[in-house]
Amino acid sequence: MLETSARLLKLLSLLQTRRDWSGAELAGRLGVTARTVRRDVGRLRRLGYPVHATQGTAGYRLGAGASLPPLLLDDEEAVAVAVGLRTAAGGSVAGIEETSRRALAKLEQVLPSRLRHRVNTLNTVTVRVGGTGSAVSPDTLMVIAEACRRRERLRFDYASPRGGETVRSVEPHSLVSFERHWYLVAWDTGRDDWRTFRVDRLTPRTPTGPRFPPRQPPDGDVATYLAHRLSSRTWPFQATVTLHESAEAVAGRVWPGMGVVEAVDDHSCLLHVGADTPSDLVWMITSVDADFTLVSGPPALTGALRAQADRCLRAVRTT
Numbered sequence: 001m002l003e004t005s006a007r008l009l010k011l012l013s014l015l016q017t018r019r020d021w022s023g024a025e026l027a028g029r030l031g032v033t034a035r036t037v038r039r040d041v042g043r044l045r046r047l048g049y050p051v052h053a054t055q056g057t058a059g060y061r062l063g064a065g066a067s068l069p070p071l072l073l074d075d076e077e078a079v080a081v082a083v084g085l086r087t088a089a090g091g092s093v094a095g096i097e098e099t100s101r102r103a104l105a106k107l108e109q110v111l112p113s114r115l116r117h118r119v120n121t122l123n124t125v126t127v128r129v130g131g132t133g134s135a136v137s138p139d140t141l142m143v144i145a146e147a148c149r150r151r152e153r154l155r156f157d158y159a160s161p162r163g164g165e166t167v168r169s170v171e172p173h174s175l176v177s178f179e180r181h182w183y184l185v186a187w188d189t190g191r192d193d194w195r196t197f198r199v200d201r202l203t204p205r206t207p208t209g210p211r212f213p214p215r216q217p218p219d220g221d222v223a224t225y226l227a228h229r230l231s232s233r234t235w236p237f238q239a240t241v242t243l244h245e246s247a248e249a250v251a252g253r254v255w256p257g258m259g260v261v262e263a264v265d266d267h268s269c270l271l272h273v274g275a276d277t278p279s280d281l282v283w284m285i286t287s288v289d290a291d292f293t294l295v296s297g298p299p300a301l302t303g304a305l306r307a308q309a310d311r312c313l314r315a316v317r318t319t
Contacts, residue, residue, distance in 0.1 A: 007032070011040050015051065015062040022059040075115055082107055082119045093138050093182075136182050136199045141175065143204045144184055148172045153209030154186070156202040167205075170195070171212045174222040178230070185222040187215055194218040196229050228260040228272060235274025239281050239297030243269050243290045253288045270295065278304040 007030055014021060014029060023034045030037065041051050041060055050063040073081065085104040088096060108116055147154040154172045159165050170186035177183075182199035219225040243250055247263035250271075254261055259273035271288065275281045278300040285292060286308070294301070 008040055008043060011037070012044060012049065012062075015044075015049075015060065020054055020059055020061050024058075026060065078107070078111060078115055079118055082111070082115075083122060086119070086123060093136055093141065096138060140199060140202070140204060141182065143206070143208075144172060144175055144199065147208050148174060150208075151211055151214060153189070153212060155205040155209060156197075157205065158197060159201045168197070168202075169209065170197075171215065173215070173217060175199070176222055176226050178226060183226055185217070185226060194225065196226055224260065236276060237278055237281055237298050237301070238272070238274040239285070239301055240270055240272050240295040241285055241292040241297075242295055243271050243288060243292050245269070245290045250288055250290055253290075258284060279308075282308050 011026065011030060014026060023037050026037045027034045030040075032040075037060075044051050052061045052063045053059070054061050082104060085100045085107065088100040108119065111119065144154065146152075151171070153169060155167065155169045157165055158168050169189045170184075171189065172184060172186045174185045175182060176185060184197045184199055184202070186195060186197065187193070188195040217225065219228060242264070243261075244267065246266055247261045247269035250269065251261060254271065259271050262270040262272065264270060271285070271292070273281060273284050275284060278298060281297065281301055282304045294305070
């Protein structure tokens, strides 16, 4: 009986790792006959696992059922799920915190002690810094996600950060989770251009609108576009400098939200940054630790760069 149970678990694990298996492949991996495989598949079906026979290959496929049967996870998968649930419990999607905690409690009950220790060790030494951002409704996320997938126009009420509310009609492209906030990247039909919208500031109107043909994402991909919007275009002071190193070389020195790096050639790249003051621009540009040439910026930036250079020279002279 123990041997049969262990074989069933191994069979289930194999079915979960690949879409289709032939009966001969399963028999070979389990070291049994094809008849035994058929018998074991029948046992799994009686336990609630929807194992379907595939046509033409005399094989099997694990399908989706009406209820969620037990899953088999290896050590790394179990730890990854536990860490993900713990992160979601303090995340930016409203209403799933308690659900995540319940699921995590169930998982930790069945984790082997060695894995439970790994998960708890990570949690006890992890410190979360900074605000959580505004939580968004999972229902709102699903409405937007469905509109993106089906390429249907989306209308919503949008609360501007500057005050006031407008009704927008867009062709939604992607949802982006960026630094504790959710953003919608979409083609704004009223502005005839790409725009980004904070999801916590919008309220979808249903039903959704007509279908639309797909568009190429702005700036090559939506992540780059959003980073550009957040790091430069929305700030009162903006600048572009040429860094005399390749984009690949400086990529690790430019953190998300700081600026956008644009490759020029193998020896240089452009850095687009934005900030509240010219002095902040100086700090951001020099923090990359690369030789640079100012391409464009506010007139006050030149003076701020010179003031910083003089300050550094005075510091050296006094030593």
